[in-house]
Amino acid sequence: MPTSLSPLVIRFGRLGDTLLLQPLLRRLHARxxxxxxxxxxxQYSVELYREQPDVSEVIALRAHHRPFPLSPEQWRAVHALRGMRQVPVYVCEPQPRSLARIRLLLKLAGVADDHCVFLNDMPAPPGSHWIEHLLQLADATPVAFRAAFGAVACTTSATPQLLVSAQERAECDQWLMRRQLSGHPLVLFQPANKRTIRWNGVRAASDDxxxxxxxHWARVAAAVHAQLPDAKILLCGAPNETAYLESIRSGMAQPGVEVVATELPLPRLKALLAVAHSMISVDTGPAHIAAAMGCPLVVMFGSVSPAYWMPRSGVPGMVHVLGGPPFNRVDAIAPDEVIDAWRGAPVRVAPATSAPA
Structure with a gap:
């Protein structure tokens, strides 16, 4: 048995789910x-973990539910997995359909059951955050590796942390200069989430x-402008959310509001959140990145419990959570609550340039 190995971690989640793997990846690297x-x-998985010290390689699928005969990339994944049959495998997938596909990939690759541990085999600790559940998995050892690694215990942070490379920072700085945003306090609004846009347009509010x-967004923007007259408010999101964000911008009376949804590839968003004044967001993936980058964050929850899913920051007091059960809808949150939370956020002292080991 070798004295060191590169563990394989599997998760077919969205951006926020993938970001929340970072403490587990760090723990496994240490172990x-x-x-x-x-x-x-x-592709966001590749971009998120490019040049991050706890990840040496990302194998990213585009459509993991497609039938195998129609998905050459899944066969390529099987081929890659065949080269990892002698490493510990940590399956972090909670969704039954995705988990079934992962089990099939492992079987076709010839990965032995005693090389794997599965999150679904471990009940979450009562009242725990999702990250604690993942770290519980990281502390487990597949049967085949217990002789060499079963007694290896490590204490690492339970807070996601990301590095911004010099190239990412320089590219973001150039973009800020081109957009004439340099020197302004940058307040980011993230109004949309993964369910906002459907194939036929914006999802009905009653269904989101x-x-x-x-x-409400307009009222918060007015409050930001009143307190920071020189600030630029950037409406963030995915490119397909641009029209929705433009409809929000058109409802705002004050200047300095810009839609940048088509201009934020993930590396730039990460670098931007490392220097932004603050972010106000619904519960969605970019809010987790903001917290990981130490950006002051106000995040609004709907029906999902913040206790289990709230973004975590390595800087105390940077994340302020509003909403969640029993209210179950963000439109139950008054604008004044968001404004007060934003005004009470800590002032960012310096950009987040690196993460501790």
């Missing part, structure tokens, strides 16, 4: 002595527990 390999979905009224 096994080598960075992890990650099997995930979406995270949709906050346009008038």
């Amino acid at each position: 096994y002595g080598r960075p992890c390999r990650l099997l995930a979905v979406g 527990d995270k949709q906050w009224p346009v008038a």
Whole structure:
């Protein structure tokens, strides 16, 4: 048995789910002595963990539910997994359909059951955050590796942390200069979530527990402008959310509000959140990145429990959570609550340039 190994971590989640793996990846790196390999979905997985010390490789699928005969990339994943049959495998997938596909991939690759541990086999500690559940998995050891690594225990942070490379920072600085945003306090609004846009347009508010009224965003923007007259308010989101964000911008009376949804590839968003004044967001993936980058954050929850899913920051007091059960909808949160939380956020002293080991 080698004295160090590169564990394989598997999770077919969205952006926020993938970001929340970071403490587990760091713990496994410490336990096994080598960075992890990650099997995930979406180009965002590659961009999120590029040049991060706890990940040596990301194998990213685009459509993991497609039938095998129609998905050459899944066969390529099987081929890659065949080269990892002698490493510990940590399956962090809670969704039954995705978990079934992962089990099939492992079987086709010939990965032995005693090389794997599964999150679904471990009940979450009562009242715990999702990260604690993941770290419970990271502390477990597949049967085949218990002789060499079963007694290896490590204490690492339970807070996601990301590095911004010099190239990412320089590219973001150039973008800020081109957009004439340099030197202004930058307050980011993230109004949309993964469910906001459907194939036929914006989802009805009654069917989206995270949709906050346009008038509420406008009132918060007015308060930001009153306190920071020189600030630029950037409406963030995915490119397909641009029209929705423009509808929000058109409802705001004050200047200095810009839609940047088509201009924020993930590396730039990460670098931007490392220097932004603050972010106000519904519960969605970029809010977790903001917290990981030490950006002051006000985040609004709908029907999902903040106790289990709230973003975590390595800087105390940077995350202020509003909403969640029993209210179950963000439109139950008054604009004044958000304004007061934003005004009470700590002042950022310096950009987050690195993460501790």
